[in-house]
Amino acid sequence: MRTVYVNGDYLPEDQAQVSIFDRGFLMADAVYEVTSVLDGKLLDFDGHCARLERSLGELGMTMPVTRDELLDIHRRLVAENAVEEGGVYLQITRGAADRDFVFPADDTPQTMVLFTQSKPGLADSPLAARGMSVVTLPDLRWGRRDIKTVQLLYPSMAKMEAKAKGADDAWMVEDGHVTEGSSNNAYIVTGDTIVTRHLGTEILHGITRAAVLRLAREAQMKVEERPFSVEEAAEADEAFVTSASTFVTPVVAIDGRKVGTGEPGPTAKRLREIYLDESRRTAI
Structure with a gap:
């Protein structure tokens, strides 16, 4: 069973939960990135981080963690899930709040989830x-x-x-x-x-x-x-x-x-x- 990341916690995937009031679920109010993995290593990580920061900024959101922290999360998930070829999916939402078209308060905690996908043969497709x-x-x-x-x-x-x-x-x-x-x-x-x-x-x-x-x-x-x-x-x-x-x-x-x-x-x-x-x- 995969280990996934949800808001600071590393969990078995069947224990991971996100609120039904999360704006990513209700409004598609979220951004994502997928970083590929080859030979157990991350490809173009800095490029994906830069685009993630830009996407968040265009929607008036901020990065909930530093780049170094994000790299550590990616590497831990790749290692714990023994991913040799595949990718790491990352999604950040504006957080959970009662349903409204108006954005919630600025201090609403964002939701951040990551999980891995193993795809053997990615390079030799x-x-x-x-x-x-x-x-x-x-x-x-x-x-x-x-x-x-x-x-x-x-x-x-x-x-x-x-x-x-x-x-x-x-x-x-x-x-x-x-x-x-x-x-x-x-x-x-x-x-x-x-x-x-x-x-x-x-x-x-x-x-x-x-x-x-x-x-x-x-x-x-x-x-x-x-x-x-x-x-x-x-x-x-x-x-x-x-x-x-x-x-x-x-x-x-x-x-x-x-x-x-x-x-x-x-x-x-x-x-x-x-x-x-x-x-x-x-x-x-």
């Missing part, structure tokens, strides 16, 4: 080896997608619709252009250029995205940060996604149309290799 298929769907999420909130109903519905259509995932489209995947950032490769949407409120500021683009530029690859259309994506030479749990994963079909040769392309495969090597080297 069969999906990455064969490439994934996506379908395009309208992007009906709220306008502040740059804040990593727990408002994940529509992304979940999009993922389920993709599965029902026989695809692996969905790419969401707004004003004719791809924003991002249901749980990842989206890219195409045209000629020798990697194209991905620029940062703004329309997409999540992916931690893996930032690392992959930095590594791509260091490898002398050309990068353009701009919107791209579904048609441009379908006619691209390659496509791929990035996220904390999928790293770099090729996309080989969009709405049933092959991308390039219909096989994982060299750019995506090289970026995955570079990213995994760098991540293992810098993991803590």
Whole structure:
């Protein structure tokens, strides 16, 4: 049985409890992060902490613990649950208070929970080896997608619709252009250029995205940060996604149309290799 963390306590998962009045439960008034684990170590922990602090700040919340304390919690959970490959999920809510649209008093204690998920084979993913298929769907999420909130109903519905259509995932489209995947950032490769949407409120500021683009530029690859259309994506030479749990994963079909040769392309495969090597080297 897993050990989990709830508001300062380490508990067996079947003993963990959160109030029914918690605003994360009632209002989705909460943010989260997922930090990947490889070889029992945390990937890009500082990046996830920085985004967590930003998300909290955008919602008028503060960090309930220091970065060092948060690192200690992550490491203890990874060790106690013997996680070699997988991730640590963290969620912070505004706390428990009687249901009201108005925020509770500033001194309301926040709720913080963490748990681990073991995912053997994360680095040697069969999906990455064969490439994934996506379908395009309208992007009906709220306008502040740059804040990593727990408002994940529509992304979940999009993922389920993709599965029902026989695809692996969905790419969401707004004003004719791809924003991002249901749980990842989206890219195409045209000629020798990697194209991905620029940062703004329309997409999540992916931690893996930032690392992959930095590594791509260091490898002398050309990068353009701009919107791209579904048609441009379908006619691209390659496509791929990035996220904390999928790293770099090729996309080989969009709405049933092959991308390039219909096989994982060299750019995506090289970026995955570079990213995994760098991540293992810098993991803590």
